[in-house]
Amino acid sequence: MKDIELKLISELMKNSRKSDREIxxxxxxxxxxxxxxxxxxxxxxxxKEYTTIPDFAKLGYQLMAVTLAKLETPATVEVVEKxxxxxxxxxxxxxxxxxxxxxTGMGYNGIVVSFHRDYSSYITFxxxxxxxxxxxxxxxxSVMINLEDKVHYKSLTFSTLAEHILKREKEEKP
Numbered sequence: 001m002k003d004i005e006l007k008l009i010s011e012l013m014k015n016s017r018k019s020d021r022e023i024x025x026x027x028x029x030x031x032x033x034x035x036x037x038x039x040x041x042x043x044x045x046x047x048k049e050y051t052t053i054p055d056f057a058k059l060g061y062q063l064m065a066v067t068l069a070k071l072e073t074p075a076t077v078e079v080v081e082k083x084x085x086x087x088x089x090x091x092x093x094x095x096x097x098x099x100x101x102x103x104t105g106m107g108y109n110g111i112v113v114s115f116h117r118d119y120s121s122y123i124t125f126x127x128x129x130x131x132x133x134x135x136x137x138x139x140x141x142s143v144m145i146n147l148e149d150k151v152h153y154k155s156l157t158f159s160t161l162a163e164h165i166l167k168r169e170k171e172e173k174p
Contacts, residue, residue, distance in 0.1 A: 006169050008037055013162035016050040057147040061115040063122055064145040069110040072136040
């Protein structure tokens with residue numbers, strides 16, 4: 001990726017509400033260059049969306065769960081397609097789930113990241129996972145983050161990742 005593209009993406013990750021003029025001033029290029037580059041990156045799908053990261057506890061969530069699943073045997077293509085279809089059809093029923101992906105490592109095959117108003121909501125979510133028993137889970141394990149905890153070592157933010165992207169790019173240049 002070009003240096004200007006990385007700088008633009010980094011600035012948007014830090015604050016997507018910044019105007020093209022403000023970004024241009026920060027990264028040292030013209031406003032039309034920022035606008036053209038941003039538009040192209042959107043069309044290419046490199047910039048997927050503009051979003052905000054709220055304080056989830058203030059929105060009424062007590063828990064964030066990271067749930068890992070192990071399958072007895074790898075799922076066939078047909079089973080994966082069936083699961084994707086069910087997941088897409090039923091996703092309005094479980095808006096607390098923000099990510100479902102395949103994973104590799106520690107014997108796990110899948111991950112689900114979800115937010116819950118309370119422990120009871122989490123239990124309802126776990127019951128929902130049982131609907132996918134046809135996948136042949138050998139185990140489903142979760143770790144939970146208490147969002148109301150007063151101690152936070154490093155909260156979810158994209159600003160830190162944005163700085164890392166720029167730093168990595170500088171280190172990779174000869």
